[in-house]
Amino acid sequence: MSVWGELAKNQRFAEGRHILDLFAADDARGTDFSVRVGDMVLDYSKTNIDPDARELLLALARDCGVEERRAEMFGGVRINETEARAVLHVAQRAGDDAVIPVDGVDVMVRLRAIRARACGFAEDVRQGRFRGQGGAITDVVNIGIGGSDLGPAMATLALAPWHDGPRVHYVSNVDGAHIADTLKGLDPETTLVIVASKTFTTIETMTNARTARDWMATRVADPAAQFAAVSTALDKTTAFGIAQDRVFGFEDWVGGRYSMWGPIGLGLMIAVGAQNFDAMLAGGRAMDAHFCDAPLDRNMPVLLALVGLWHNQICGHATRAVLPYDQRLARLPAYLQQLEMESNGKRVDMAGRDLDRQSGPVVWGEHGTNGQHAFYQLIHQGTRVVPCEFLLAAQGHEPELAHQHRLLAANCLAQSEALLRGRTLEEARAIMAAKGLEGEELDRQARHRVFPGNRPSTTLVYPQLTPFALGQIIALYEHRVFVEGVVLGINSFDQWGVELGKELAVALAPLLEGDDAEAASKDPSTRHLLAYLRAYQNA
Numbered sequence: 001m002s003v004w005g006e007l008a009k010n011q012r013f014a015e016g017r018h019i020l021d022l023f024a025a026d027d028a029r030g031t032d033f034s035v036r037v038g039d040m041v042l043d044y045s046k047t048n049i050d051p052d053a054r055e056l057l058l059a060l061a062r063d064c065g066v067e068e069r070r071a072e073m074f075g076g077v078r079i080n081e082t083e084a085r086a087v088l089h090v091a092q093r094a095g096d097d098a099v100i101p102v103d104g105v106d107v108m109v110r111l112r113a114i115r116a117r118a119c120g121f122a123e124d125v126r127q128g129r130f131r132g133q134g135g136a137i138t139d140v141v142n143i144g145i146g147g148s149d150l151g152p153a154m155a156t157l158a159l160a161p162w163h164d165g166p167r168v169h170y171v172s173n174v175d176g177a178h179i180a181d182t183l184k185g186l187d188p189e190t191t192l193v194i195v196a197s198k199t200f201t202t203i204e205t206m207t208n209a210r211t212a213r214d215w216m217a218t219r220v221a222d223p224a225a226q227f228a229a230v231s232t233a234l235d236k237t238t239a240f241g242i243a244q245d246r247v248f249g250f251e252d253w254v255g256g257r258y259s260m261w262g263p264i265g266l267g268l269m270i271a272v273g274a275q276n277f278d279a280m281l282a283g284g285r286a287m288d289a290h291f292c293d294a295p296l297d298r299n300m301p302v303l304l305a306l307v308g309l310w311h312n313q314i315c316g317h318a319t320r321a322v323l324p325y326d327q328r329l330a331r332l333p334a335y336l337q338q339l340e341m342e343s344n345g346k347r348v349d350m351a352g353r354d355l356d357r358q359s360g361p362v363v364w365g366e367h368g369t370n371g372q373h374a375f376y377q378l379i380h381q382g383t384r385v386v387p388c389e390f391l392l393a394a395q396g397h398e399p400e401l402a403h404q405h406r407l408l409a410a411n412c413l414a415q416s417e418a419l420l421r422g423r424t425l426e427e428a429r430a431i432m433a434a435k436g437l438e439g440e441e442l443d444r445q446a447r448h449r450v451f452p453g454n455r456p457s458t459t460l461v462y463p464q465l466t467p468f469a470l471g472q473i474i475a476l477y478e479h480r481v482f483v484e485g486v487v488l489g490i491n492s493f494d495q496w497g498v499e500l501g502k503e504l505a506v507a508l509a510p511l512l513e514g515d516d517a518e519a520a521s522k523d524p525s526t527r528h529l530l531a532y533l534r535a536y537q538n539a
């Protein structure tokens with residue numbers, strides 16, 4: 001029987017078992033089903049994975065070539081086969097002595113030079129050496145979308161306690177409301193605009209960039225002088241009018257959703273300074289070293305990936321909730337949606353054959369405790385099982401509010417405990433009886449208060465959300481996505497699925513101004529909606 005077959009058999013057996021039975025059978029399960037990297041601990045004991053299933057999952061990782069693929073990725077092999085590219089986002093956080101050859105050339109030389117230039121520019125902005133027409137820069141507006149927005153925006157919020165530079169804002173949506181609301185109240189004479197786009201063709205970003213340039217031109221004689229760009233397309237940044245010394249390039253082997261570690265993180269560098277940015281890189285680097293060196297059964301990204309594969313591909317739980325009990329990680333679920341779903345939402349394998357199992361899960365979530373008052377009802381009592389991933393720091397950044405942090409932590413632990421334990425009908429009946437109910441009414445009311453329990457979760461804990469810890473967390477998730485992709489046999493580094501919609505949008509835009517005849521080739525629903533929009537737009 002194949003390992004997948006063995007796992008399916010194990011899962012059928014697990015279906016009739018409560019996770020609490022696993023704890024009853026093994027006193028040490030809490031630590032045995034935990035893994036540590038430095039100060040960070042991932043507890044995956046509150047899952048229905050038993051020691052046999054774990055062995056099978058590890059065998060699956062080995063059989064699928066996780067170790068070989070990992071060596072290829074770190075070695076600069078072109079593992080992004082559909083785009084014939086190496087996958088070297090890890091190079092962006094490699095140490096000073098790293099040598100990483102691609103086609104025989106050490107890419108670290110150029111990378112270090114770009115990093116130094118970007119950090120130098122960030123410090124110039126922070127120290128007031130780079131100035132706008134009206135004086136020192138007070139506000140920075142980063143215009144980008146997807147990987148050119150989500151990572152730096154998420155990290156900028158995450159590292160708020162380290163903000164000591166100009167205010168940094170992020171604009172992504174082509175909806176004019178986003179840029180209009182962001183620019184409102186800013187002074188064009190003291191604002192720096194960063195246009196962040198790997199391709200420098202993305203329609204949302206280029207449209208917003210032109211809007212920002214027009215806004216700047218209302219007060220600034222040479223608006224381009226207050227623009228910087230981050231892109232691989234240096235010809236296009238020049239054509240936009242941005243001087244070379246404010247253009248920061250990167251290579252095509254850094255995927256957009258993996259790019260926050262390099263110049264795409266320029267806004268973050270300006271917000272927190274080069275030193276804190278470097279500390280984040282060091283955290284990512286520490287996770288890289290662990291991922292490369294730790295045996296698979298003590299390897300945090302590998303184990304997190306295997307837990308994910310168990311829940312989605314083997315147990316059939318289609319979604320995964322990411323629940324950071326950390327206000328400043330509020331953008332983490334959105335960031336992970338791109339990282340995980342753009343990477344592993346694929347329907348064919350590397351050879352172009354249909355996948356014979358589900359692709360990556362739907363990822364969603366919200367920071368705690370807000371989510372508790374929104375969707376946790378379904379997680380606890382709905383008919384679908386939603387595996388949950390909790391994240392929690394031991395300490396906050398507000399010593400005077402330590403009591404609030406304790407309450408936050410208690411809520412986080414309470415949720416995973418409630419998911420695990422649930423509440424039986426007998427317990428619910430006892431509660432209702434204590435309230436004075438009896439007979440049929442007691443039964444009826446008690447049934448509404450039953451929690452099935454036996455619902456899986458993992459918890460990642462770390463001492464405090466520092467730049468270093470953030471780097472560890474993001475690299476952990478990157479490598480988890482990689483391992484899941486290798487086991488599924490898919491290319492996690494392309495994103496052809498976003499292309500069709502982009503092409504159709506370009507063709508549809510003129511139809512909003514045209515007439516019915518031009519829309520004739522569209523389906524009846526689209527024609528009908530176009531007619532509605534045209535009627536109101538032209539009213």
Ligand code: F6P
Nearest residue numbers: 146147148197198199202256498
């Ligand atoms: O949504 C597709 C995508 O290509 C993402 O992969 C990427 O992060 C985003 O668009 C933005 O692309 P660019 O950085 O080239 O503007």
